[in-house]
Amino acid sequence: MCTELDELAAVPTEVLAAWVTDRGLCLWESTFGDPPEWSGEDEPDRELATRMCAGCPVRAECLELELRVGGAETVGVWGALNEDDRRALHSVWTRRRRAELEAMPDGEAP
Structure with missing residues (x-):
């Protein structure tokens, strides 16, 4: 997963x-169809969101966006990961981003 996210590092937020x-x-479902009623607290809600995310064409982009904007604190399912899985990934993701920045020559940061 991290390698897939690394490919999105240079894409502007x-x-x-x-x-x-x-x-x-x-977002398409909630805009054009009957939006699912997710509270984020019930396990069936999380299972439904995870199944929907699994077939999403922008799953990695969603996860990358959430890691940048929400960090480790946002609840719910983003990029097919629940908050516990995303928090675990966030620390790895942060270390990889720092290493990428440190490896860049001065003046080349995105």
Whole structure:
């Protein structure tokens, strides 16, 4: 998963947000269909969201966006990961991003 996210490191946050908004299955469903009623607290809600995310064409982009914007604190399912899984990934993701920045020559940071 981290390798897939590494490929998105140079994509501007605004571009990621546009991709997720335009192509995300959960956003499409809630915009054009009957939105599922998710409270985020019930296990069936999380299972439903995880299943929907599994087939989403912007799952990695959604997860990358959430790690950037929400960090380790946001609840719910993003990029097919629940908050516990995302928090565990966040620390790895943060270390990888720092290592990428440190490896860049001065003046080349995104």
